[in-house]
Amino acid sequence: MSASSTPSFALIYSAEGIYALDEVMQDQYAPPLSQRLRLALSFAQALAALHSVDMVHSGFITDNLYLHLPLRPTGPESISEAKALIAGFEVTRNFGWSSDKLDVEDPDRRLYLHPKRLAAGQDKERQQPAFDIFGLGMVLIEIGLWKRIRSLPEYPDSWQDDHARQRFGRSKRKAFTGETSLECLGDFYAAIIAYCLEKGSDPFALKQEPHEPVDDDEFLGPRKSLHVAELLQECSRRMSGGFQASMDERSDSGTALVE
Known part of the structure; x- marks a missing residue:
């Protein structure tokens, strides 16, 4: 792997029915928001499952996400x-003392890195679940928009500062x-993204809904990952509720016409 700064090798094998999320996003058709939200929830649940066994992915970016389809x-x-x-x-x-301090050189991939991982070499912090969750936040933006952040107009050039790209990416959460x-994925979805990116507090707290408080020390463990999945489930519930309300309104309107 000549582009890598560390010795590496690749295994090439057949993978029928597997399509890169990045590849699917480039297709002409964007799926309904409900399907995008289902995908977002599935990826969040998978990440939470990894964290629950004390592992960090260390490369949670859209390029590493795939869909299995017939x-x-x-x-x-x-x-x-x-x-x-x-x-x-x-x-x-394993997160903690055994996690890596490897550099990521690709400027577009560095978009998904937690700010504490942007430093070079030994100056960066070791991996922890919160850093994967930051990457998840960027992925949620792209799934919601059904576009890669790097393909959006005014995306900072590769020679520009990493923080400029991250500021640009984080700002796109406001599209919801x-x-x-x-x-519409709505304000609640945007608040979930902000929570992942450490730019906002727990959306349940923002909405003044009852929820067991989470101590700051536990943000480094799997609990926040599980909570993000819970939040996306709530977002899905609200979407279903909005659909039912719309159907009820149509039914009421139809009844009025009959009368």
């Missing part, structure tokens, strides 16, 4: 049966506004 996606409804898969486990470690519905 056929290549051909339309907006074609990922409804997709199974979410995570790859890129070559630097996965309004009430969660089948037409």
Whole structure:
């Protein structure tokens, strides 16, 4: 692997029915928001499962996410049966003293790094779940927009500062506004992203909903990962609730016409 700063090798094998999320995002058709949210939840649950056994992925980026499908996606409804898969486990470690301090050189991949991992060499901190969750936050932006951040207009050039790219990426969470519905992922989804990126507090607390408090010390463990999955489940519930409310309104309107 000539582009790598460390000795490495690749195993090449057949993987039928597996499509890179990055590849699917480039297709002409964007799936419905409900399907995008289901994918986001699946990836979050997979990451939480990894953290629950005291492991950090260390490379949770869109390039390492895949979909398992019987056929290549051909339309907006074609990922409804997709199974979410995570790859890129070559630097996965137990978090804590045994995790790595490897550098990531690709400027686009550095977009997903927690700010504490942007330092070079031994100056960076060792991996911990919070750093994977930061990457998840960036992934949630891309799944919500169904576009890679690096493909958006005004994305900072590769020669510019890492922080400039991260500021640009984080700002895109503001694209989700309004009430969660089948037409809008909404403020709650944006708050989940902010929570992952450490730019906002627990969205349940923001909405003044009852939830068991989480101590700061536990943010380094799997509990926050599990909570992010809970939040995405709540977002899905609100989306379903919005659909039911819309159906009720149509029913009421129809009754009025009959009367």
